[in-house]
Amino acid sequence: MAQPARLFKTEQPFQRPLSAGDVVVLAALAVLLYVGARLALAAPEVLQGPTISLAPVALPWYAFLSLGRMTAAYVLSILFSLLYGYLAAYNHRAEQVLMPLLDVLQSVPILSFLPVVLLSLSAILPQGIAAELAAIVLIFTSQAWNLTFTWYQSLTTIPKELREATATFRLNAWLRFRNLELPFAAIGLIWNSMMSWAGGWFFLMAAESFTVGQRDFRLPGLGSYLQEAARQGDVRAIAWGLIALVSVVILLDQLVWRPLLAWSERFKLEMVESENPTSSWFYSALRTARLSEWLTQKVWLPLREGLDAWISRRLAAGEEGARARGSRPWGLYGVAFGGGLVLVYGTWRAVQMLGAVPWSGWGAIGLGVTATLLRVTAALVIALAWTLPVGVAIGTNPTLSAWLQPVVQIMASVPATALFPVLLLVLVGLPGGLSLAAVLLMLMGTQWYLLFNVIAGASAIPQDLKFTTSLMRLRAWQRWRTLILPALFPYIITGAITASGGAWNASIVAEHVAFGGQTLSTVGIGALIAQATATGNYPLLLASTLSMVLTVVLINRLVWRPLYRLASERFRME
């Protein structure tokens, strides 16, 4: 069974490193965080978490709860993406605002918002609901951006003649959506959904098992089960929890994603039959089943026809109404003006709150950012050091790839945050325990992005170039320098961008942990955020969260983006 190469990619639009729009977006984020921090003032001092049962029979229920949260967030993400992308692709004025906004949002370390979101929500909502909502919001923010990007991108790259065909045959907005836009975007949406889910698990596990100080924000689910098991040192429970988690991920892959991928083969635009299309036993079984054939003919097709006709009628009526009303965007201007006022006022208040942070606080933030940056870099370097040779070996060797790829995929499917409590159990006694564990967590969360990208890049090296280097009798190092490294460069960069984003996120849960009745902490911006949350130091919470956001956005723009541009202009294989 041929495994498709998985490529992890965060879109990097070409533009100036920092624009006025970015400043506005960052200011808006500051205001949001400020509002959160203000609300948090009223958060209860002590929060009682749920009791987590370690009995294996409780696991299906926990798995169901975790899956439910993921699904809810995913549905939200898809709806958001479709709307947002549509607006950005078809309304030029909206595009000017929405795309820079999206660009900042996707590089923000989402997990750093978790404490603020949890605290503010628990101030206004009952504990359970607040934690549920926070988890869903968090997963949503980790899933939505790349989906939105791919949807926007495919909307703007639909071939001109296909667009003209829909225009000349006068397909209405719904028929155009169903016959052109959605099919054209389908493959990108499915790939990015898979990526979103992988990322989502990471955040779900973190959100389900989040506790700081006296506040227990845990939610019943697989994440809290694993954490509780590790806290009690129950090795059997840890094993059960991991088995449950991996089974859920594998079942999803086999019953949802692979069938979807196999089905999406038909949406390829190339007019040639692909040589080894994605196969899925489940999809093949579904296709050949009598029942599904009957359902398609008797239920699905008539239903679709009815839906088409109904929506088309509604659209026709709506169009006439819209024509009668005319359009003057006064309302829009009003909203924009009001929003601007709120933004200016909010920024001012946020700055006031930041003023309450003493110089020593800023010093700690600077030190923390530096320490975390070093950890992120270390994790990336280690990841690169082992994924390069291994990835090239897998990518260039079909036999090796055939049996290693599935193994690697299963290993990669375990979210690092779920393993973290287990990891601590082992490492906590070692010197520099937490610092080491934090780097390890970052590594576990990020190395797969790199590995998969290196594999994809290595398998994309054209055979004739490989032959050429063999014919020229290049030595191993020369071959790496002249062929393999340049060919991999774009893949490494795209993988590293995603990986470094993941590593920054990991710092929030990795640098400050309550473990076995004691609190462990190391120097880092993640630790600072967690401490500020625990002690209720809201100005410091705002300052440190903002500093982290700003650092990551700046690194993204000043380091990764130029590299990405270089990769896509100079080192592209054509």
Next chain:
Amino acid sequence: MATNPPLLELRHVSQVYTSGERRFYAVRDINLAINEGEFVVLVGPSGCGKSTLLRIIAGLQRPTEGEVLYRGTPLQGVNPHASIVFQTFALFPWLTVLENVEVALQARGVPKKLRVPPALDLLDRVGLDGFENAYPRELSGGMRQKVGFARAMAVEPELLCLDEPFSALDVLSAEALRGELLELWLSGKIPTRAILMVSHNIEEAVLMASHIVVMEKEPGRIVTHLPINLPHPRQRKSPEFLNIVDRLYAILAGQTKAEPLELGSAPGEPGTTRALPHVTINDLTGLLEHLDEMPGNRTDLFRLAEELKVSSDHLLLLAEAAELLGFCTIAQGDIALTPLGEAFAEASILARKEIFASRLRRLPLFKWLLAMLQAAHRHQLEWEVVKTALALEFPPDEVERQLEIVVDWGRYAELLAYDDSDEVLYLELGATPAVATEGKPPAAA
């Protein structure tokens, strides 16, 4: 056979786009009438706006000036009586052949029961019986285009617009499909009242058209409106047929003009800067070598198209380039090698480069660029700087292409070099032969 008013009429139609302070015309002041029963074919050099005109007529694009009248009433939005067959077929790859045709009917609100029989009937008529449930990628190019025809005819358009429908097909399927379309059209089996086709193949135009409209570029305008009265089926080898083809080449290839007119003016000076034709040195060399083997070093352009197996559009560009460089002269549809061209065709690789360089130095565009480079600091200029200067002379999407041709030709002649990573152009100095040969076109190989 003409009735009053015509099916479609263009009055003083222009398509203008602005770039900075300059205004460029894609098409300018077009007056054209298409009557019932006519098969009008638009021909002209690439970039003359014939596709733009087709889109204006189909209502996909609104002209900036002038009126489009359909049966005497001004056209608003997409023309509901027209449909298009596209060069790249523009089929939905995820829909079956039948669904591709059906969707055009569904868009007009035809319910499932009423749209399947006519769709099947049409597929039957274009010869796709038995392929209804195939996906487009399973079909050959010719059969895909048949789906394109079936889809366009499914909505029973009065005006069928064809945008180079045969140019993406191989020679044999194109020929077969032409014959089938003519048969459908001439037998009156389809409710189509008139056909408008854009073509880059002059022979194809003469084979099919009742009227040929010849356009010229810069700006796009109509130069000739030629009725073709040959009876069907037309014989490609008949003297009358060849006569018309020859005449069209004579119109399109123009005459070699006096030198100042031919070369145009330098950028920034009054007069128009002559755009360089988009051809590669390889193709140009091939043309000259071929001509060198002809008796008397001259031939009819239309014969050349057949012998070299190139489209008339491409051939005209090649001829234009050869003429611009003084390697050929063109008169009345005949192309003849000049002594210089003969010398080039017979020279060694290095001697060719020298001849080419000496010819480039005469062109005002190159003269201007070389002078700029000479005056520039370290004899180098950024790509963007040159581009900005040229943006005053050429439309935006043309600027980049012109600059690419300049670099391509200049590199071959070893007059200038270009460094892609720094995006700078610089003078090629004889003393430094090793610099920036990276990416040089393999023309000399």
